[in-house]
Amino acid sequence: MAQASTSNGFKPVTSWKVWLGVVPFFLFAILFLLLPSFRLLTASFSAPDGSFTFNNIIQLFTEPLIVNSYKLSIQISAVTALGGGIFGFLLAYSVTVGGLPKPLRSVLITFSGVASNFAGVPLAFAFVATLGRQGFITAVLKNTFNLNVYDAGFNLYSFAGLSLVYMYFQFPLMVLIMAPALDGLKKEWREAAENLGANTTQYWLKIAMPVLLPSILGAMILLFGNAFGAYATAYALTGGRIGLVTIQIGAQIRGDVLYNPGLGYAMAVGMVLIMGISLGGYSWLQAKTERWLK
């Protein structure tokens, strides 16, 4: 029997060929998402001697060190997501609808693209070199203005200092996410609102902010996840003095003093769950915005 062909002469692609194009995606998902997650899950039920145990999971909720590490990670992630989110939003606003000169926009977007990926040991070193006890800015403030920021209570190696360092890659990420969302605010909405009698505040409260809110919240959730998963920056800066979840996991697996890989894996499962919830929330909010704006 002759095979059907389309009007332009091409034969329809057989079903297995259709799936060929998505093989790389499935390979990636299986090798880098599913298998590691499965390995984490199974290993989290293993005792150091290899036997099956629920102890690792129970410790996640009962061991004060672990519970505190989750609290600390959540705190630093929330603070930097909020701070970076607000500052990043204001920056994105200023270069999109705020009326700043156009060249500034491309400068800021390029900077944000680089800075949002500038983390780990180089970032920690950059801050130590500028705001550390012997840092350049610390020295300039001390010698020129007679202001010792460390005497005034600032400490780069504390929760506040680490938050400041995290902000360096948090706010550029917010700029990158929010600039297109702000561009999506149509000029006609503002004009229609004004035409109907609304003032600027009413427009922002009733139209612009509700339209942007899912994007803002979604971006902040992404920022939260971004900070929650950070390890190298915190480790390089504080040397493990601030017990974030990622640092605790490292300690359990590396095993200088603590050594319980099963517990480390269980903590990683907890992280995966929190990250999964964050990303789920982000996707849900993004879908809501896209539906409105389609």
Added chain:
Amino acid sequence: MTHLALSGISKHFGDFTAVRDFNLDVKKGEFVSFLGPSGCGKTTTLRMIAGFEIPSSGMISLEGADITDKAPNQRNVGMVFQSYALFPNMTVAQNIGFGLQVRKEKESAIKDRVKEMLSIIHMEDKANSFPYQLSGGQMQRVALARALAIRPEVLLLDEPLSALDAKIRVSLRAEIRSIQQKLGITAIYVTHDQEEALSLSDRIVVMNVGEMEQVGTPFEIYNFPTTRFVANFVGSLNTAEAEIVDPNKGTLIMDGARLESSGELKGRNKGDKIMIAIRPERLSFLSEGKKENVLDGKVENITFLGSVVRVDVTIGGRKFSMDTFNRPSLELPKIGETCKVTCSDKAVLILKE
């Protein structure tokens, strides 16, 4: 009595003049269309009435009050945008009620007005739908209801139908006109579609490169265009150069053929060259007994256009199009045959340059 007056309005953007010395008086309840090609200044003029652009010179007054420098939210002018501009986070009912809500009207009054507007646009069942759940035609009806809900002094419509498909465009334009007449509201409608302007308007302002070319009723604009631009822009037209033989009797010579015109030739002299225009539907094959305005031609092409048949005829080396209604008994000469074509003296229009 004049409801909306635009007096000597001009608008410059740097060195570019978008609108030049625009003067127009609009009566209450009148439907006026600004018709012209892209970039002719029609939308800029509309935006000046809405307050989104401030005129470089001139004055806009509404009900006798100067509103030239008033902010858009102080004018009580409703506007319907080409892209609908519905607020995506609000339902249909919330969109319609928005203007009343920001004006701090009572909840019950807002509810009643929204209900009334929904009934006018026949969308009572869509009150709780979001814009993304509506078709283009439905969105534009909501935009119209939203603009009307605030009881504006003037309704401005900026090419509201251009994003819709042909069938919906025709039905919605009839609906817009019907609602406008029912409410007796003054409306200014911007379009580049001559059919829309001709079918909707009480008066049409034809614009070109920032200036008014002609203002008149659809009948006047179509049948008596005063400039070559208007004649060419509105409908199809045959144009030709002619020489005045007798300015008092309106006698002309066009490519050796004698023509009579009832058009205005005051101030012109014998021997002056002028531009004349004849609509294709005003030309016909010679009927017996007629002696004036008879032109010898040769049939070049015949095109069937459904209800109309277009015949291209060469007259004195110049191609003329001639439209005739299609009917089963229609008899046409064959391509290449000679023929005699005629028109009335009223059909020969004299154009200003």
